[in-house]
Amino acid sequence: QKEVEQNSGPLSVPEGAIASLNCTYSDRGSQSFFWYRQYSGKSPELIMSIYSNGDKEDGRFTAQLNKASQYVSLLIRDSQPSDSATYLCAVNNIRTGGFKTIFGAGTRLFVKA
Amino acid sequence: GAVVSQHPSRVICKSGTSVKIECRSLDFQATTMFWYRQFPKQSLMLMATSNEGSKATYEQGVEKDKFLINHASLTLSTLTVTSAHPEDSSFYICSARDPGGANQPQHFGDGTRLSIL
Numbered sequence: 001q002k003e004v005e006q007n008s009g010p011l012s013v014p015e016g017a018i019a020s021l022n023c024t025y026s027d028r029g030s031q032s033f034f035w036y037r038q039y040s041g042k043s044p045e046l047i048m049s050i051y052s053n054g055d056k057e058d059g060r061f062t063a064q065l066n067k068a069s070q071y072v073s074l075l076i077r078d079s080q081p082s083d084s085a086t087y088l089c090a091v092n093n094i095r096t097g098g099f100k101t102i103f104g105a106g107t108r109l110f111v112k113a
Numbered sequence: 114g115a116v117v118s119q120h121p122s123r124v125i126c127k128s129g130t131s132v133k134i135e136c137r138s139l140d141f142q143a144t145t146m147f148w149y150r151q152f153p154k155q156s157l158m159l160m161a162t163s164n165e166g167s168k169a170t171y172e173q174g175v176e177k178d179k180f181l182i183n184h185a186s187l188t189l190s191t192l193t194v195t196s197a198h199p200e201d202s203s204f205y206i207c208s209a210r211d212p213g214g215a216n217q218p219q220h221f222g223d224g225t226r227l228s229i230l
Contacts, residue, residue: 046219
């Protein structure tokens with residue numbers, strides 16, 4: 001079992017719809033959770049951080065965390081073609097000597113105009 | 114937010130050349146930086162963790178003598194790909210952890226696209 005799992009996609013949604021991206025993790029002791037967006041040929045860009053159970057909203061983005069289910073999601077409201085990218089879920093786990101960030105393989109999102 | 118600068122953005126060179134890539138934290142001190150490699154349409158692969166003032170920690174399967182890492186100051190880490198060959202062609206990306214604490218996210222440089230002819 002991978003430490004951080006994401007559906008590779010592609011996830012295709014029409015412009016204006018809500019895109020829902022999901023991620024599960026295996027380490028119950030995971031401390032913090034992040035979503036990155038990576039456009040083709042570019043490096044990842046941090047878009048959301050979440051540390052406690054519940055929802056966290058930032059503009060059109062909402063991150064949701066459920067530690068009991070070991071599940072974190074990202075909702076993108078009013079999806080735009082410019083949101084088309086690969087979205088990486090990342091989790092910080094405690095390891096000897098500090099925290100280690102584990103990245104999922106990413107979900108490709110395609111927003112159709 | 115934290116800014117990480119990576120240079121150069123693109124390198125094209127002949128087989129056998131050694132290539133140095135620089136990663137700088139612009140407005141904060143980073144005791145730890147990370148080096149990743151990403152092949153087309155594949156996921157990020159952590160190569161090594163760069164520790165200021167000490168040896169880098171390499172991931173399993175990454176050759177230490179092939180990928181030399183130097184983290185000589187709190188704002189600069191370098192990755193040197195020694196005697197590069199076509200199979201080393203890839204997208205190399207560095208990152209540094211947000212200075213807000215050990216549980217903070219990583220911020221990435223813009224990446225270096227390396228092409229070995």
